[in-house]
């Protein structure tokens with residue numbers, strides 16, 4: 021079972037035994053990073069009563085097998101459907117289709133005044149049949165009645181008119197008719213911001229009467245039902261035809277025109293007013309569409325351009341935002357206030373896209389605009405970060421304690437490059453371009469897109485799951501939304517499309533070896549001409565593959581990928597993000613680099629000294645798990661077998677020894693000291709003294725066992741006052757044994773008497789940083805706390821705190837200042 025949060029009373033007792041008060045504990049427990057930190061320490065995770073744990077275990081086991089069954093059934097149904105031949109569509113009369121098309125009580129029906137307690141949404145990832153790259157001129161028009169079900173109609177497009185309001189569960193659905201009067205359901209997925217929009221907003225995105233073309237439409241049966249529908253997975257397949265006179269020429273509609281739910285506005289001013297109303301309600305996509313419509317009426321309306329720039333910034337369409345604002349700057353308006361607004365919006369779009377030099381250029385125009393000057397000062401700071409790799413981590417950490425934090429820092433690319441190793445044995449990966457020292461900063465990466473559950477607080481009670489047929493996992497809302505967000509980012513960014521093209525997307529997608537690769541799109545792709553049409557064709561299937569392989573769980577010390585926990589706890593929604601350079605990093609259970617999150621910004625540092633050309637690896641799994649668990653997890657999701665030093669060392673033990681070790685590690689929380697000692701002896705006996713183990717140098721399972729022992733000693737020291745001191749000493753010794761098991765070289769294990777050497781001498785050899793530093797730092801702090809609180813060994817305690825700072829600094833940087841911030845609640849005693 022994965023770590024659960026400890027029982028706070030037990031933790032309080034432990035902390036009390038170490039000399040801390042309840043306030044400190046309470047304060048520390050309000051910090052999510054500390055809560056997670058504590059929950060990762062195995063002994064803590066077992067604090068609750070065994071009965072409680074058993075109940076939880078059973079519940080999770082049941083849920084887990086139910087999840088596996090669901091995935092298997094979904095996959096089987098999908099494969100069965102794929103294996104069947106295309107068929108003619110059953111005829112469903114228009115009236116029957118319209119009568120059966122009721123607005124569901126899905127998420128979109130929830131208005132501000134509706135109380136919705138629980139919502140349920142389920143969908144699939146990995147069923148996208150393709151996306152169109154053809155223009156309408158290259159395609160033949162086809163009619164609904166001539167389409168076959170279970171078929172993507174390559175080389176064809178369908179012209180249709182929306183004749184119903186929308187309904188919305190995961191996709192936005194509506195009924196459409198073709199010029200012959202045939203009708204069918206149209207289901208649109210992944211349209212920007214549509215997942216969580218209200219039905220009213222969906223109606224504004226797809227108003228009744230709108231004429232659409234769907235390029236190379238996929239006609240299919242729904243997963244539950246017999247009335248086929250056109251499923252649009254790539255929203256770039258949609259073409260809005262309202263203003264396509266050539267194609268519409270001669271097209272007539274046999275039925276009377278349906279009443280338009282949203283009437284067209286007469287002129288640019290009316291569109292602007294409408295857009296402003298949407299803007300005030302933060303209905304960005306509707307506002308962008310209204311401003312775009314106004315600009316079709318009057319392409320030079322500077323207010324519409326300015327307003328659209330503002331809403332594009334909100335949507336993350338920074339290239340087009342800058343373009344709109346630059347157009348206004350070029351108009352040389354006499355109104356200085358409008359000009360300043362234009363400069364500010366352009367500067368903001370450049371700043372947010374990391375184009376800091378353009379911010380400086382605009383600032384040098386000499387307009388008296390304090391906001392632009394401030395942006396310019398910030399741009400200078402960002403440029404310094406980007407060029408030097410120097411960051412004020414303590415301040416950044418402080419600023420990222422709030423939920424869903426996205427700190428304002430520059431990305432940094434240190435001495436690393438994406439390369440394909442010669443010889444074809446290793447896959448493409450990330451390598452250092454020069455020798456680096458342990459702890460050196462290699463990369464600071466800002467996400468292509470990130471999602472925190474807190475971004476949509478109204479959805480926190482929602483039950484959302486997506487069955488991922490690409491890797492046979494059950495994904496939660498975060499993973500699905502992340503894909504939507506990447507699609508939204510690509511809407512306006514052809515360069516991102518090239519990056520996605522270059523990233524590994526799994527076995528089902530053509531391999532892309534180079535990085536960066538030549539842009540797939542034409543060398544210059546203009547800005548958005550209208551908000552509802554992306555500037556490129558979007559390969560949504562590939563985006564799904566890329567996110568399924570490369571998404572990271574976002575969290576300070578989160579060493580498990582979001583999807584791994586989802587597998588075990590399908591409804592556990594966790595922050596997640598897609599990152600560019602880190603996605604090229606291969607896995608090792610014993611990695612050469614470590615990641616830390618500051619909000620959604622990922623910093624990667626070397627865990628040991630690396631020679632020029634050595635590979636930068638990170639762990640995809642919890643390296644503290646047994647060989648069996650690590651292998652199973654990595655193999656299932658990424659389909660490879662790790663051959664890092666730890667895996668080689670584990671493989672040098674016999675399979676029987678590994679099994680015995682896995683059994684011994686699985687300790688019920690009720691075990692007493694002698695039983696734990698027995699387990700330790702058993703675990704020790706399973707390691708072979710092989711050259712591989714010596715090279716690897718660590719025994720993670722022993723860390724856990726010794727840590728458990730130390731923890732139980734600590735508990736007992738609290739209960740048996742008479743022997744408290746002796747028990748605390750034994751607790752410290754067990755913690756030291758734990759640290760040695762993961763490679764810390766302790767030179768002074770004494771807990772009393774004179775300190776060896778000078779009083780400030782560290783009790784460890786700093787020649788080698790221990791592995792699993794996220795477990796080591798809290799353990800070292802526990803040693804220091806015990807030395808100072810229970811044994812009055814303040815000098816020793818101070819030296820051990822220095823050890824904790826050293827370990828922490830190597831993995832997260834930021835030195836004493838960041839350490840102090842992170843562990844303040846424990847250190848202020």
Ligand SMILES: C[S@@+](CC[C@H](N)C(=O)[O-])C[C@H]1O[C@@H](n2cnc3c(N)ncnc32)[C@H](O)[C@@H]1O
Pocket residue numbers: 447448449523524569570603604605606607608657658659660661662663
């Ligand atoms: C996140 S990507 C890593 C970068 C990838 N190698 C690339 O070319 O873009 C994960 C994929 O890389 C490969 N991979 C990662 N670590 C590996 C390892 N230790 N051994 C073999 N293949 C590995 C697997 O195919 C895995 O699904």
